[in-house]
Amino acid sequence: MASVSLISDTYPWKDLKNHVVDIKNTHLRDLMNDVDRCKTMMVEFDGLLLDYSRQRVIQDTMGKLFALAEAAHLKEKINRMYNGEHINSTEDRAVLHVALRASRDTVINSDGKNVVSEVWKVLDKIKEFTERVRSGAWVGATGKALKNVVAVGIGGSFLGPLFVHTALQTDPEAVASAKGRQLRFLANVDPIDVARSITGLDPETTLVVVVSKTFTTAETMLNARTLREWIIAALGPQAVAKHMVAVSTNITLVEKFGIDPNNAFAFWDWVGGRYSVCSAVGVLPLSLQYGFSLVRKFLDGALSIDKHFYSTPFEKNIPVLVGLLSVWNVSFLGSPARAILPYSQALEKLAPHIQQVSMESNGKGVSIDGVPLPFEAGEIDFGEPGTNGQHSFYQLIHQGRIVPCDFIGVLKSQQPVYLKGETVSNHDELMSNFFAQPDALAYGKTPEELLQENVPKHLIPHKTFSGNRPSLSLLLPSLNAYNIGQLLAIYEHRIAVEGFIWGINSFDQWGVELGKSLATRVRKQLNLSRTKGDPVEGFNHSTTTLLSKYLEAKSS
Numbered sequence: 124m125a126s127v128s129l130i131s132d133t134y135p136w137k138d139l140k141n142h143v144v145d146i147k148n149t150h151l152r153d154l155m156n157d158v159d160r161c162k163t164m165m166v167e168f169d170g171l172l173l174d175y176s177r178q179r180v181i182q183d184t185m186g187k188l189f190a191l192a193e194a195a196h197l198k199e200k201i202n203r204m205y206n207g208e209h210i211n212s213t214e215d216r217a218v219l220h221v222a223l224r225a226s227r228d229t230v231i232n233s234d235g236k237n238v239v240s241e242v243w244k245v246l247d248k249i250k251e252f253t254e255r256v257r258s259g260a261w262v263g264a265t266g267k268a269l270k271n272v273v274a275v276g277i278g279g280s281f282l283g284p285l286f287v288h289t290a291l292q293t294d295p296e297a298v299a300s301a302k303g304r305q306l307r308f309l310a311n312v313d314p315i316d317v318a319r320s321i322t323g324l325d326p327e328t329t330l331v332v333v334v335s336k337t338f339t340t341a342e343t344m345l346n347a348r349t350l351r352e353w354i355i356a357a358l359g360p361q362a363v364a365k366h367m368v369a370v371s372t373n374i375t376l377v378e379k380f381g382i383d384p385n386n387a388f389a390f391w392d393w394v395g396g397r398y399s400v401c402s403a404v405g406v407l408p409l410s411l412q413y414g415f416s417l418v419r420k421f422l423d424g425a426l427s428i429d430k431h432f433y434s435t436p437f438e439k440n441i442p443v444l445v446g447l448l449s450v451w452n453v454s455f456l457g458s459p460a461r462a463i464l465p466y467s468q469a470l471e472k473l474a475p476h477i478q479q480v481s482m483e484s485n486g487k488g489v490s491i492d493g494v495p496l497p498f499e500a501g502e503i504d505f506g507e508p509g510t511n512g513q514h515s516f517y518q519l520i521h522q523g524r525i526v527p528c529d530f531i532g533v534l535k536s537q538q539p540v541y542l543k544g545e546t547v548s549n550h551d552e553l554m555s556n557f558f559a560q561p562d563a564l565a566y567g568k569t570p571e572e573l574l575q576e577n578v579p580k581h582l583i584p585h586k587t588f589s590g591n592r593p594s595l596s597l598l599l600p601s602l603n604a605y606n607i608g609q610l611l612a613i614y615e616h617r618i619a620v621e622g623f624i625w626g627i628n629s630f631d632q633w634g635v636e637l638g639k640s641l642a643t644r645v646r647k648q649l650n651l652s653r654t655k656g657d658p659v660e661g662f663n664h665s666t667t668t669l670l671s672k673y674l675e676a677k678s679s
């Protein structure tokens with residue numbers, strides 16, 4: 124592969140920069156009238172439909188974006204990822220979350236080992252363990268079946284599983300298999316989160332799953348110790364063996380903590396935390412709640428997209444297309460944010476999960492070779508399910524800042540409601556908004572239209588919508604485990620595509636370290652054995668004042 128230090132030095136990047144002026148002279152109102160254009164901007168795959176005709180692009184733009192992909196060696200980078208090369212160079216690791224959902228007979232070698240057989244060893248162990256817990260063959264210290272699970276973990280060891288759990292919670296098949304069971308999460312080190320996670324639970328019927336890749340994360344370890352005490356206080360120290368299991372890459376620390384390594388479920392350093400939901404991180408707690416076979420369907424959905432991403436030409440490749448469009452919006456049209464707007468309450472935790480996947484992956488200031496970027500990478504992701512978001516922040520999206528939007532709709536509701544006397548179903552009502560909003564953003568409303576509607580003159584500037592605001596629409600056939608897996612993999616690969624184009628390392632996260640080490644210094648000042656009145660030392664005026672106030676309140 125020819126080495127290009129910065130993508131912004133290449134001809135396709137400069138060509139796209141020059142092309143911006145052509146696009147600035149277009150309006151989506153007109154572009155949407157070009158049916159041939161719109162037809163080329165719809166892609167169907169495995170029940171999904173992507174419509175990107177409301178992006179501020181013409182066919183020429185797409186050609187230029189594909190040229191950019193070539194200049195960035197996108198195909199080679201994808202191949203290197205799938206081949207298990209150490210593309211996470213700052214941590215000297217492979218990036219193989221695709222191996223987590225591969226079929227049993229697949230071979231992916233990394234560092235001389237077929238990682239897929241390692242994956243399946245753990246999947247088999249999860250299947251066996253979760254079936255024993257769910258059937259009541261594995262019981263707690265007092266002989267009672269374990270019906271409740273608290274998964275303790277933070278960041279990537281929490282957000283993905285929470286997203287999938289929330290999405291499955293109302294799926295009829297999942298509801299049936301979760302009958303009588305509860306899955307809760309404990310992430311924040313805030314003692315309020317501890318209280319929320321165990322309120323109403325009986326330690327006798329609760330299994331705690333400690334999820335931490337490193338098994339050193341301060342928040343998770345304190346929360347794990349707190350729940351260990353909760354179990355010991357109720358059932359005695361020997362109960363830990365029956366009531367606590369772990370998911371980690373660090374089995375030595377799991378054992379040191381007091382959890383039997385036989386009750387530990389491994390994963391590997393080639394699984395990034397934020398890409399770990401398809402490892403034991405997600406598969407164990409989700410299988411405890413919903414049963415392994417349903418979780419396998421989720422993995423199969425992701426696998427379907429993995430194959431599509433690997434083998435489909437870029438023109439029809441959903442993750443590649445949406446990734447390139449994000450680069451276009453961020454780096455060329457200057458939109459720093461992206462709104463994730465699922466028209467499904469079941470997807471309420473999609474945006475929080477994608478925030479981590481995207482912002483921890485692509486929030487970087489230097490290229491993979493350490494060269495400061497002369498452009499900004501990454502985007503600010505936020506979102507809420509429609510229609511709630513419409514009554515919250517859509518005002519800014521319609522008349523304030525330009526924020527490219529992802530509209531995600533589902534053809535069939537998980538929980539349809541048809542009220543007698545209503546003209547449409549509740550899902551129809553929801554979906555009316557899903558279909559209307561992208562056009563409202565694209566077309567806007569002109570002063571002329573308002574005049575025709577006899578809007579008073581002084582209100583015309585306030586009621587004018589400039590339009591020309593980009594969005595893409597993704598339609599899912601339904602929201603079952605398989606479709607949730609598809610959706611997850613589309614976002615994971617899209618984010619990788621963006622990072623590959625920007626030439627950054629999307630798989631490290633050095634930016635979270637500084638805050639962690641500063642917190643360690645502060646923690647020393649808060650030590651419970653500290654003598655009252657000891658001066659706060661070693662901090663600037665601001666932190667000294669704030670800390671002193673906190674210590675004063677603590678001792679009063």
Ligand code: F6P
Pocket residue numbers: 277278279280334335336337338339340343396397483632635
């Ligand atoms: O926030 C930083 C981070 O390292 C994430 O990347 C990771 O998902 C999270 O902390 C939790 O880490 P661990 O699984 O090791 O506890």
